[in-house]
Amino acid sequence: MASQKRISKELADCSASPPAGMSITLASDSDVHKWHITLDGPVGSAYAGGRFGLIVSLPTDYPFKPPVVTFATRIYHPNVTNDATGAICLGLLKPEQWKPSTRVQSVLEAVRALLVEPNPDDPLESRIADEYRANRAEFNRNARAYVNKYATGPVTFSSAAAAGSAAGSGSGSGDATGGKAQGS
Amino acid sequence: MPPPNTPGEGVPAAGSSPPESTEQYQVQVEAGQEQEDGRSRVAPPAAASPIPSIPPTPAASPPQAELPPRVSPPPTPELQFASITTSLESTSPPRPSLSTDQSTRPNRPLFYDHQALEYEGPYDETLQCPICRTPFYLPLTTRTCGHTFCAGCLRRALELRPVCPIDRQPIDKDHDIYQTRVINDQLDRLRVKCPNKGCDHVCTRDRLPAHYSRQCPFSMVPCPDRECSHRIIRMNADPDKACLHRETSCQYCSATVMIADLDSHYDNHCAGHTTKCTQCDSVVVRHRMEGHIAAECPETEVHCRWHPYGCNVFGRRATMQGHQRAGCVYEAIAKLTQARLDDRAVIDELKGRVSTLSSRLNQQEQELRGRSRPSMGHSTGVPVSDFDVHTSTRAASMPYNSAAWGSAEDYMLAQFERIETNAENLRKMVLEINGHHNLRQLNDTMRLDGLISELQSKIGVLGMHTTWLMNVQRQSRGQQRAGGVAGGPPAPEMSTGNSGNAGARMSTEGERLPYMGIPPRRHSNERGEGRGENPPRL
Numbered sequence A: 001m002a003s004q005k006r007i008s009k010e011l012a013d014c015s016a017s018p019p020a021g022m023s024i025t026l027a028s029d030s031d032v033h034k035w036h037i038t039l040d041g042p043v044g045s046a047y048a049g050g051r052f053g054l055i056v057s058l059p060t061d062y063p064f065k066p067p068v069v070t071f072a073t074r075i076y077h078p079n080v081t082n083d084a085t086g087a088i089c090l091g092l093l094k095p096e097q098w099k100p101s102t103r104v105q106s107v108l109e110a111v112r113a114l115l116v117e118p119n120p121d122d123p124l125e126s127r128i129a130d131e132y133r134a135n136r137a138e139f140n141r142n143a144r145a146y147v148n149k150y151a152t153g154p155v156t157f158s159s160a161a162a163a164g165s166a167a168g169s170g171s172g173s174g175d176a177t178g179g180k181a182q183g184s
Numbered sequence B: 001m002p003p004p005n006t007p008g009e010g011v012p013a014a015g016s017s018p019p020e021s022t023e024q025y026q027v028q029v030e031a032g033q034e035q036e037d038g039r040s041r042v043a044p045p046a047a048a049s050p051i052p053s054i055p056p057t058p059a060a061s062p063p064q065a066e067l068p069p070r071v072s073p074p075p076t077p078e079l080q081f082a083s084i085t086t087s088l089e090s091t092s093p094p095r096p097s098l099s100t101d102q103s104t105r106p107n108r109p110l111f112y113d114h115q116a117l118e119y120e121g122p123y124d125e126t127l128q129c130p131i132c133r134t135p136f137y138l139p140l141t142t143r144t145c146g147h148t149f150c151a152g153c154l155r156r157a158l159e160l161r162p163v164c165p166i167d168r169q170p171i172d173k174d175h176d177i178y179q180t181r182v183i184n185d186q187l188d189r190l191r192v193k194c195p196n197k198g199c200d201h202v203c204t205r206d207r208l209p210a211h212y213s214r215q216c217p218f219s220m221v222p223c224p225d226r227e228c229s230h231r232i233i234r235m236n237a238d239p240d241k242a243c244l245h246r247e248t249s250c251q252y253c254s255a256t257v258m259i260a261d262l263d264s265h266y267d268n269h270c271a272g273h274t275t276k277c278t279q280c281d282s283v284v285v286r287h288r289m290e291g292h293i294a295a296e297c298p299e300t301e302v303h304c305r306w307h308p309y310g311c312n313v314f315g316r317r318a319t320m321q322g323h324q325r326a327g328c329v330y331e332a333i334a335k336l337t338q339a340r341l342d343d344r345a346v347i348d349e350l351k352g353r354v355s356t357l358s359s360r361l362n363q364q365e366q367e368l369r370g371r372s373r374p375s376m377g378h379s380t381g382v383p384v385s386d387f388d389v390h391t392s393t394r395a396a397s398m399p400y401n402s403a404a405w406g407s408a409e410d411y412m413l414a415q416f417e418r419i420e421t422n423a424e425n426l427r428k429m430v431l432e433i434n435g436h437h438n439l440r441q442l443n444d445t446m447r448l449d450g451l452i453s454e455l456q457s458k459i460g461v462l463g464m465h466t467t468w469l470m471n472v473q474r475q476s477r478g479q480q481r482a483g484g485v486a487g488g489p490p491a492p493e494m495s496t497g498n499s500g501n502a503g504a505r506m507s508t509e510g511e512r513l514p515y516m517g518i519p520p521r522r523h524s525n526e527r528g529e530g531r532g533e534n535p536p537r538l
């Protein structure tokens, strides 16, 4: 009950002035604990032009426990699992680092910052992290390919469905659209 | 099964506290402490702490076993807070009488969720807890980093991790936090809305507990029926009524519902909550049906809107709207009538105002006249009566005319100004007259002065003549007595400078010592010295 109050407040604040390039909706009107966020890939990053779905789940004892943030859209990133779960490794969301005074807004801004500047020292995908460190051009190409493959259409939040349909339809056209994106 | 409670009041006992207590909240707090004490007998360690003993979990704190099997509110942080607020008194021995009373108490006090409160108007950001984002409730501050939180918020945060929720400094909950009292005044003065649904009461935060637990008609209180273990909103907790916790079947959906819950059932759950309007077939919330028929339903037959002005068209609301939109002939009449009525009202109002104003004016005029006459008569002389008559006749012949004067105040102001000017003129006149008067007086005096000095000189000359004549007489008489030896007349001597004097002296002395050369004594003839020589000047 108490958390509900804070959450509705944060939701109102966040909807009124969302972080740059984001729009926020509720997964269902009756449940303020699950937010759907549409995030535009930050300009200047490898993800520019992409549109990503983020799911923010606020636990019942939020803000004492950290929210869980996952990508609903697949993304090629050292700190996001390269699968349909889209789990994010974000320092301030780790239980041992979570501060109850942190707001969702800050979390979202941190996620966006992570797209601008990945953190290869604390990776979830060490292969991608290595690539990011060793071969930035290759990393950028791969990231953009993912953007073109998964993050161009309208955002869907049922991550499984999104992953499935995107994977099915996208595998063939991935290279072609990737080339187009690079040209533009 | 539960022992009796005060039926009319409906407030869950609050121990043995007097019912008129405005410190209801305090009572609750103490009660909470009792419970803490009771609990700490089972789990002792918390009691010894110098800092508010923070119970480990909310579930552990309310001694559920001691409570009667009632629908009790969910455990809220207040209970734990209670122990915190009274921690300073925690050294005092627990009152056993209250404790035993508490164990048999039928109901715990009413509690509401502080963080769910709605505040009226904005409040200072510095009063906001960084955890729950609402104004602090029982604020505690960390010693190490000076951060402030609600007691409940901080407790829960420290349970999970003993660090400051803002900067993660290690916090020992027994030593590193203290009660923040400085902002309590500000917090108390925040205005909050009563959390009960249906109640629109707004008060300062410190008064809410009293309203909520003692007055609010929407608070849940124990059923007045002692045999019943349910709660009911205070409004319906009428001891004369039978227990409303009997089941009945809803007249609309035939669900089985508690009588006390019928209203809520109709509003929220009833399958027959809405119904079809028998006339227009639209779906209408059942309890709004009357309003629908009276104002909305297009099938209901109604009169034309201009019926009071003569239109007799009657029919379905839908067609009537068409009739009115097309232009009912009576609309113009209605509007004219309405306009006339409006004018009438304005006229009546103006009439009333004019009559009150003119009566007030008359009164003031009389006052003025009464005041001005004596004062003017006193200050000036003759001209006043003339002036006064003039003024009063003018005033009398000039009744108040609102059109010309604007308002009564303007009129009075003008009157006063005129009187003031007149008074000023009078003053000038008086001064002028005074001046004239003085000048004339001055002239007269000067003329008289001249006359007097002239007369004085004439008198002086006359005196000289007299003296000279007397001398002449004496001399001639003296010569006659001497036997005519000296012979010649004295006149030739008189023509020289001192001869007159000598003659005079001789005449006076000669009276007593004739013919003897005694030195002359000064004697009333000083003037004679100056004037004696030229008597002919006259």
Ligand SMILES: [Zn+2]
Pocket: B142, B145, B146, B147, B164, B165, B166, B167, B168, B169
């Ligand atoms: Zn701190």
Ligand SMILES: [Zn+2]
Pocket: B129, B130, B131, B132, B133, B134, B136, B137, B149, B150, B153
């Ligand atoms: Zn708080």
Ligand SMILES: [Zn+2]
Pocket: B194, B195, B196, B199, B200, B201, B211, B212, B216, B217, B218
């Ligand atoms: Zn109320």
Ligand SMILES: [Zn+2]
Pocket: B223, B224, B225, B228, B229, B230, B243, B244, B245
């Ligand atoms: Zn009952």
Ligand SMILES: [Zn+2]
Pocket: B250, B251, B252, B253, B254, B255, B265, B266, B269, B270, B271, B272, B273
């Ligand atoms: Zn029903």
Ligand SMILES: [Zn+2]
Pocket: B277, B278, B279, B280, B281, B282, B292, B293, B296, B297, B298, B299, B300
């Ligand atoms: Zn109808």
Ligand SMILES: [Zn+2]
Pocket: B304, B305, B306, B307, B311, B312, B313, B323, B328, B329, B330
């Ligand atoms: Zn009509």
